Amino acid sequence: MSEEHTETGTGWPVPPAAPAPATPADPRPDSEDPDELSPLAPREPAPRPEAEPADPPRPAEPPPATDDSAATTVVLPPPVAPSRRLSSAGVVIAVLLALLGFTLVVQLKTTSTDPSLSAARQEDLVRILSDLDQRESRLRQDIAALEDSQRQLTSGVEGRQAALEEARRRADELGILAGTLPAKGPGLSVRFESVAGPVEAFRILDAVQELRGAGAEAMQISDAGGAGVRVIASTYFLDASGGGLVVDGRRLSGPLTILVIGDPDTMRTALRIPGGVVSAVERAGGNVIVEEREVVEVSALHDPIELEHARPVT
Template sequence: MSGEEHTETGTGWPDPAGPVRPSGPAGEPDPRPDAPDPDELSPLAPEVDPDGPADVGESTDRSVGRFGSLGAVVGGWRRVSPATVVILVLLALLGFTLVEQLRTTSTDPTTSAARQEDLVRILYDLDAREDRLRQDIAALEKSQRQLRSGEQGRQVALEEAARRADELGILAGTLPARGPGLTVRFEPGGEAAISAVRVLDAVQELRGAGAEAMQISGGDRATVRIVASTFFLDGENGSLVVGGRRLTGPYTITVIGDPATMRTALKIPGGVVATVAGDGGTVIVEDREVVEVSALHAPIELEHARPIT
């Protein structure tokens, strides 16, 4: 052996002079403080991007975890039945409908901008219409039972047809009528005349309260039957044009119906009596046990329609 010192390796070969990997069990770090990283000595070690992930293994683990979660979600959706999807869609549509309904109701300009008096009048009109509709339903059900009763069915049918013809004639203004009702007198105050708008408001409120027949008279005793097609316009010198006929004040509406209900409708806060008083005029409402509506409306001449039997 030469004079150079050699380290016994246990294999019979001398220890190489260049830098070598540390001896010892695999996986143990080199105890020397200036020892190089073992991975840096390997030609297969990947280059580390300083701006990229610090650990390639960690990045791989994250990618695997992300794709694993996505696979779990996709697998969960594959297990959802078509019935569940339909139920979810219906629930979504129901929620959207409720939200739109609440938004529309909360932003309704008709009710949000109405005064308290207007809301009271609207509520009263709705209650009165509901009561009349219930009465009509009860009368129709009674007529239906009578028509199906057997031997008296024919006689009851004839009586019902005659009664219905009379009602239609009164509504159309082609037949006179009499019964309990009111007289509503409009008197202007000072130079302020009674406008057509105020008279039309009174007619509409009376109809809403169950008026069955009406006529309006002027100071010159001219009378016009009020039907569905009657119009009201302001005339010259404070006069009114009703259904094409000129009337002078003061004006009196004669109406058949329930006196208490119609009187309440006219005198509610914000009603006709209050608005005419605000214009400087006066409305005098009087109950009558029996009033007569004798003015007739000329029937319309039909050009194309013909009755059939």
């Protein structure tokens, strides 16, 4: 080992002494610069380690809500503006629904109202109401009679005799309705006179339908020569060529007269209702003369109908 090396005790030679390096600057920013210890060295600010680039400023975050603030946030009422908008929308919807309902009601009333009744006078409306009251009274009487007949038929000892009398009465009624038996009773005489032209068949049919609706029980139609035709459910009316009317295959010439048995007041009101038979014939240039009679005889008979296909259900 040369003299330039000394034993270090570690087995490695100690290198030759080198000039002492300058004292490194203390990395601490607040340490004193060693050069400042020398009065001859100029005083310069000690170099400071480069600071790491600062992170961009972050927006200030609100302080975390405490338990009290959280509880306060839960119980806060909702904003006023949204509630006001919802209530306004509800009001608008309610108004639209009300208008829609009102429109539907008005439309139903308009379509269900008879224009002839809306233009009728007060006297005509009173007669119509009286007609309806009389019809109701007549129907109630019929119901009471049928209930009385039912009690008699189920009375026991007198049941057979009551059933026989009821069967005869029903046979007479059905014979009158079918036109196979003559009939008499209070009623009307309805006379159609043509002025501008012959009375058309559909006018006579309208009159027959009005009389049936007013409770007519038996009818016949005749012409000036006295030939009469019994009017039943299957009776048809046609316009004859050259004038006149064809009723059930028989030709009748004007003026035409309908004899009908039923309640006179009710049937007269039905014929004179505004927009009814009388007013329609008068507008067409004809004339209708309605006379009330205490006794009307319906003597024209209809031949019994022979059924080919229909059979009673037993």
